[in-house]
Amino acid sequence: MNYTNTLKIAINALRRNKFRAFLTMLGIIIGVASVIAMLAIGQGSKKSIQDEMSSMGTNMIFIMPGADMRGGVRQSASDMQSLELSDVDAIRERCPAVTAVSPQVSSSSQAVVGNNNWPTSVYGVDNEYLDIRKYSVETGRNFSDREVKTYAKVCLVGQTIVENLFPNGENPIGQSVRVGTIPLKIIGVLAEKGENGMGQDQDDLILAPYTTVQKRMLAITHIQSIFASAASEELNDQAIEQITETLRRTHKLKATDDDDFNVRSQAEMVQMFSSISDMMTMLLGAIAGISLLVGGIGIMNIMYVSVTERTKEIGLRLSVGGRGNDIMMQFLVESILLSVTGGLVGILLGLGASSAVSAFMNWPTVIVPMSVVFAFLVCTVIGVFFGWYPARKAASLNPIDALRYE
């Protein structure tokens, strides 16, 4: 018997039970669609995190105090005072791969303008900070070196601050905002940056000279962290190496001592978040894969029932000259048709669902071509795998018994 005939017989057999065929396919359809949609959503969120973190500058490097043991007690990073302003100067002087560097000290306080107040964070930074963090000044100006040196009571504010403290649309430039007990004059407004990959509002901040925050607000001499820019993304590793070497020297660490600081690059963070979202994608994919498996078992169940129900038909086909192999192929092709058709519909549905999710829910989705190919292959394999046993059962029937079967 040729393959065209097998195919025609199988199609005719499926046509006799359209609704059942559809229900059987539904398992595969949902399975495949969810695999594709889940992977698209997972990959989409990975990509958007990557994009956003890259927009923060992949050549950004930050240095935090840490990994220090005092009497065997590990300290929390913010309690540590291992970074000094001299470290910033040392990095600026001795690290050729670093183009910009800024200390950072921060304080959370209530910002007040007239009747309006808003809880926010004040970051004390150098004026290179804007370049490092990819902020830009929308109106007004950045603070000058002189203002840094003189602990000037000036600040830059983000859009969220403007919205909350100046709800009536007044021009904030030149106005005074009281942070804690210190009044700061607003000299510039930052351009809007939106949320970052972790959902943090990057516009909810006040930037002031680090000297001002250190001396006037926190009354400390150490700094909490250092931000730096490598000359380019490729120079990240070199920059990290130079910074580590410089800081070990300024901190007078012996060769056997651990670092008392942590140097991380944005690129590493991107990688870390990518691997987290990869894990999430795998998880989603696995759950969807299980539903695909359940769909496959559904096919096997129906094919098994179908063989029993159509025993007489099998007997008839054998008696008119169908060979065991023909019968086996018929049932195998039926199950492959169910799974492959289901797979194709599922792929379309999955693609549709992905674009619907990105259109209506504003979730970023990225169709993974491999997931489409993979889903299709899995469907074919499911068709063969779960069709095999029922088909074997059908083929092994004795024609006499099959004809007599009631």
Place this chain on the structure above:
Amino acid sequence: MANKIIQVNGLKKDFHVGEITVHALKGIDLEIEEGEFVAIMGTSGSGKSTMLNILGCLDKPTGGIYQLDGISMGDMNKNALAGLRNEKLGFVFQSYNLLPRTTALENVEMPLYYNGRVRAKERRERAEAALEAVGLADRMHHMPNQMSGGQQQRVAIARSLVNDPRVILADEATGNLDTRTSYEIMSLFQDLNDQGKTIIFVTHESDIARFMKRNVVFKDGRIVKEEWVKDRFNAKQLLAELPVDQDVI
């Protein structure tokens, strides 16, 4: 002398049921020539169904020789037997065995799907011709559940004819039908036989057997009586004599 289509010598068939061996056929000798119309009769358990299964190449004998159209089936494997069934034999069953939700035409086409040499167009033409031959030219696209029992059996007969078999094997083909329809079916079989078809008809009803030319009676796995039918029934004549009120089915 006519061709010997079926030649059976010392045919034996044993079944093993647990420890017990059942001798279903205990040495059968039978010859059927081309163009014969033979009834195989007997009560249940007489071995007539076993005989039909072997004649139909659905089962292999335990001993003895069976030659169909000059081909000995003793050393054939399952696939070769299937090929033999496809080319040489046509089956008609008591319960029609039509595929549900499948048109008459497609039902009749079905055996030809297993013959790789027959192309789609020829398959369609032969099926149409077979349906015309059984008088169902106007029912080709009807489903089995839209047809009466007699019509369904005609479709089954058309299906058995479609591969132009050497022998038609009918197993209680009138068993599910009322008298009038039985006569109609027998009339069809008689016509086919008149056209030269060899027909073997298994039945336990002696009045149905009287439509055939020869009766072979089985009992306990042996042939106990073999006779030529003297007053052979003519189905058309009997149909004409049936009271009119039997028309209402």
